[in-house]
Amino acid sequence: MKKLISASLMCADLTKISESVAQLEAAGTDYLHLDIMDGSFVPNITLGFDIVNAIKEITDIPLDVHMMVNEPGRFIDRMNLDKNDILCVHYESDIHIHRTLSQIKNKGVKAGLALNPQTPLECMEYLTDYMDMALIMTVSPGFAGQKLFAGAERKTAAARKMLDELGHADMPIEVDGNISPENGRKLSRCGADIFVLGTSSLFIKGKDMAESAAEFRANL
Ligand code: DX5
Numbered sequence: 001m002k003k004l005i006s007a008s009l010m011c012a013d014l015t016k017i018s019e020s021v022a023q024l025e026a027a028g029t030d031y032l033h034l035d036i037m038d039g040s041f042v043p044n045i046t047l048g049f050d051i052v053n054a055i056k057e058i059t060d061i062p063l064d065v066h067m068m069v070n071e072p073g074r075f076i077d078r079m080n081l082d083k084n085d086i087l088c089v090h091y092e093s094d095i096h097i098h099r100t101l102s103q104i105k106n107k108g109v110k111a112g113l114a115l116n117p118q119t120p121l122e123c124m125e126y127l128t129d130y131m132d133m134a135l136i137m138t139v140s141p142g143f144a145g146q147k148l149f150a151g152a153e154r155k156t157a158a159a160r161k162m163l164d165e166l167g168h169a170d171m172p173i174e175v176d177g178n179i180s181p182e183n184g185r186k187l188s189r190c191g192a193d194i195f196v197l198g199t200s201s202l203f204i205k206g207k208d209m210a211e212s213a214a215e216f217r218a219n220l
């Protein structure tokens, strides 16, 4: 599977967001990763639906929306996404996650299912037919600048094996949190396909994003 990069927009300079998006376009970013938080599912609040819709208007890069929100099904219709975009929800955030994944797919948008570090992989097992992507959180969600969790490689490799065995060899695995070039390379070898790039690799003060993105790809 082709290895793809998804730039975490919460790590960009929010005072000039359209310039950052233009730079990410020039850098050949495959997705823009937008973190939506509610201050309850995770102890932080970052981007919201209006930003998602505004970004959608200014770029053709597909969006990769990561909802860290309780009962995300309440908000799915607030975003103007299309068939190239991914809307990712957390297993832990919703008792009826199967219904919510179906809701996303019925809207014609790709559905992603995210798991926090401690959540067993088996939680995905009966849901894979309703998913277009698996998101393995490699830090506890909520903040940039954290350290990779110790089980990240083992869990990514186990996720790849499980998806392959269930007949989903073509389903991408995304990894999110502390994806430095070194961690990206390790996780790529475990079967990760989409890499969320934040402060660990792409948004580095004084360094050109196109250069950082190219270095990251070359190092995979
Ligand atoms: C987590 C977010 C970002 C991302 C930032 O859901 O997508 O916080 O992890 O990247 P790092 O961890 O490199 O700062």
Ligand code: ZN
Binding pocket: 033, 034, 035, 066, 176, 196
């Ligand atoms: Zn994220």
